[in-house]
Amino acid sequence: MEITAKPQKRGKRILRVVLAVAGALLLALVILLLALWHNEIRTLAGMTLLRERDDAHLDGAVYYMDVKGGFYLDEFVAQGGVSSDAELIGFITEHITKGLIPMHISESDIACSSFTAVTEAGERLFARNYDFSKTNTCVVRTQANKGRHASISTVDLQFLGIDVDGDVEGLADRITCLAVPYIPLDGINDAGVACGIYMTYQGAENEPTNQNTDKPDLTSTTLLRLILDYADNVEQAVEIASSYDLHDSAKTSYHYMVADATGKSAVLEWVNGTDETDNDGGQRRLVVTYHDDDSHIGQAEADSDVQWVTNFILQPDYYTSEKDKKGLDRYQRIGQELAKTKGVVADEEAAMDILAIVGRRSWNNDDSNSCTVHSVVYDLTNKTALWIPNEHYGEEDATYRFSLK
Numbered sequence: 231m232e233i234t235a236k237p238q239k240r241g242k243r244i245l246r247v248v249l250a251v252a253g254a255l256l257l258a259l260v261i262l263l264l265a266l267w268h269n270e271i272r273t274l275a276g277m278t279l280l281r282e283r284d285d286a287h288l289d290g291a292v293y294y295m296d297v298k299g300g301f302y303l304d305e306f307v308a309q310g311g312v313s314s315d316a317e318l319i320g321f322i323t324e325h326i327t328k329g330l331i332p333m334h335i336s337e338s339d340i341a342c343s344s345f346t347a348v349t350e351a352g353e354r355l356f357a358r359n360y361d362f363s364k365t366n367t368c369v370v371r372t373q374a375n376k377g378r379h380a381s382i383s384t385v386d387l388q389f390l391g392i393d394v395d396g397d398v399e400g401l402a403d404r405i406t407c408l409a410v411p412y413i414p415l416d417g418i419n420d421a422g423v424a425c426g427i428y429m430t431y432q433g434a435e436n437e438p439t440n441q442n443t444d445k446p447d448l449t450s451t452t453l454l455r456l457i458l459d460y461a462d463n464v465e466q467a468v469e470i471a472s473s474y475d476l477h478d479s480a481k482t483s484y485h486y487m488v489a490d491a492t493g494k495s496a497v498l499e500w501v502n503g504t505d506e507t508d509n510d511g512g513q514r515r516l517v518v519t520y521h522d523d524d525s526h527i528g529q530a531e532a533d534s535d536v537q538w539v540t541n542f543i544l545q546p547d548y549y550t551s552e553k554d555k556k557g558l559d560r561y562q563r564i565g566q567e568l569a570k571t572k573g574v575v576a577d578e579e580a581a582m583d584i585l586a587i588v589g590r591r592s593w594n595n596d597d598s599n600s601c602t603v604h605s606v607v608y609d610l611t612n613k614t615a616l617w618i619p620n621e622h623y624g625e626e627d628a629t630y631r632f633s634l635k
Contacts, residue, residue, distance in 0.1 A: 269299030270326065274404050280369070281619060281628065283397065288591075288601045289620040290366040291397050293387070293407075300375040301411045302326065303459060306452070313447035313477045322409045331405045335413070335479060336389050342428045343560050343588050344416075344487050345538035345568060346495045346521065347575045353611040356424035356489045357581045358416045360603045361590045362386065365394045367604055369617060369632065370410045374420060378459040382615050382632050383417025384604055385410040389480075413451040414458065418608040418615060420634040421462045422491030425454050429541050430483045430499070431556050433509040438478030439500040440511035450479040454486070463490045468518055471498050478511065487539045491610040495521040495537045497544055505549050519544055530565050536573035538564045560588045578607045578616045586623045 273295060281292040302325040312318045315335045323333055341361040348354055366387040374380040388394050390406050390413065398404060416426035427450055432439075448456065453471060461467040467488040478484055489495035500514040508514070525532035527544050540557030542549070549555055567584045575581045585605040587593075605623070607616040613634040622628030 267328070269301075270405075270408055272298040273408060277398075277404060277407065279397075280630065283366070284620075285364070285395075287620060288364040290364050290387075290394060290603070292619045293366070293368040293398060295368055295370050295407065295410060297370060297372045297411055299373070300378070301372070301408075303378070303411070303455070304376060306412075307456070310446035311448045311452060311474060313449075313475070315449060315479050318412060318449055318452065318479075322412060326408045327405050331402055333406060333409060334391050336391065341541050341557055341590075342415075342426070343538070343540050343557065343564060343585070344426045344428065345564050345581075345584065346487075346489045346493075346536040347568065347573050347581050347584075348493060348536070349575055349577050349580075351577075353577075353609055354422070354489065354491050354493050355575070355578065355581050356418070356426070356487075356495075356608040356610055357585055357606070358426045358608075359585050359588060359590075359605050360384065360386070360415055361601070362603050363394075363600050365603055366392055366398065367619065368407065368410055369615075369630070370414065370417075371632070372411055372459075379419035379421055379423075379461075380634050381414075381417050381419040381458040382608075382634060383411075383414035383454075383458060384606060384617070385413050386415060386603065389413050412455055414454050415451070416606060416608075417454065417458045418610065418613065418634070419458045419461070420613055422610040422613055423457065423461045423463060423467060423488065424490075424608040424610055425457045425461075425467065425486060425488040427451065427454055427484050427486055428539060429556075430485050430543055431541065432483040432501070432505060432543065433511075434506070435509075436482040437509050438481055438483050438511050439476050439514045440478065441475035441500075441514065442512050443475055445473060445475045447477055448474040449477050450484050457488060461488075463492065464488055464494045464496050464520075468496060468498065472516055476500055476516075483511070485539070485543065487537060489521075489537075489610060493521075493535070497537060497539055499543055499545060501543055501545055501548065504547065505543070505554060508548075517545060530569065534565075534568060534573055536568055538568065540564075560593070563588055578609060581607045582616060582618065582623065586621070589621045589623070591621050 418424040486498040502513040540561040542555035
């Protein structure tokens with residue numbers, strides 16, 4: 231009995247030691263993960279699926295993510311931004327995914343529409359259609375952080391390499407989605423500033439803007455990110471845009487529209503000469519067209535107190551032919567709708583009705599984009615968003631409302 235008991239006791243002691251060491255190592259690992267990724271873990275835990283895909287209607291899935299913490303934007307600004315998609319990927323990989331998940335930003339040809347309006351109650355609106363092809367989207371909320379604004383924005387997950395024909399599956403996909411704050415397409419902040427980005431197809435081969443002065447650098451979507459986080463009004467948004475060299479993403483060109491709760495809006499464009507000669511992105515300079523100083527654009531614009539934009543440069547004499555103005559048909563139709571009431575709409579739903587008129591599934595497409603991926607009306611007065619995916623206008627189960635209050 232004694233001969234066999236001693237080895238058993240020793241075995242139990244060894245097992246207890248092994249378990250204690252394993253427990254300590256596991257605890258240390260948990261502490262390390264929490265130290266490195268406490269905000270990221272909280273963010274991923276709250277990522278939710280709002281709407282499942284419907285391939286028959288070219289609907290991708292819709293997700294919602296409430297981003298915790300500052301997502302390293304302070305560090306991004308402190309290093310002077312980035313001058314290319316590759317540098318942005320490097321920054322995101324190093325800071326957000328800790329080098330564990332390889333990432334990339336995809337190229338695309340997108341066609342979009344936006345306009346500002348005012349409701350009969352005096353609320354200021356910013357409306358936007360994002361036209362593309364079937365893709366997954368994510369509505370992203372960020373927190374007010376260290377002197378920065380909270381925001382709600384929309385992201386196309388295809389730009390992060392998420393399969394358009396599949397859902398966000400597995401830990402790798404979810405970690406990849408932590409990069410969404412850096413690739414917004416449109417959004418609103420808690421100061422009532424909204425902004426959107428739209429392709430312009432400038433030059434002979436869609437030449438991207440690529441300024442190279444002594445200013446710090448931003449890519450297309452990171453400029454929008456800084457506007458959402460730091461701008462209190464349109465003038466501050468313009469100041470941000472003026473303070474950086476712009477390096478367009480995805481090997482093409484863009485312009486922006488920004489608006490605030492006072493009713494002021496502006497279109498931001500980077501141009502040099504005409505469309506035929508504008509083939510050196512390094513020579514472009516920022517031109518700002520305000521809503522109350524746009525009579526040089528045309529009579530319709532002069533007669534209106536609101537603005538609208540699609541996918542061509544607004545500056546007069548930039549094009550030799552109107553056929554080169556991508557999205558001109560949508561631009562004219564939106565202008566006609568706004569002119570009926572001089573830019574006044576009944577409410578958010580009425581603004582959404584105008585977006586529905588130029589939705590890609592029903593519109594006589596002038597480009598290769600087959601659907602409107604999302605439509606959103608940002609209420610700049612009340613800091614809210616009326617958001618509808620994939621042209622499911624008027625459908626209660628596809629109508630989402632978000633608020634920054």
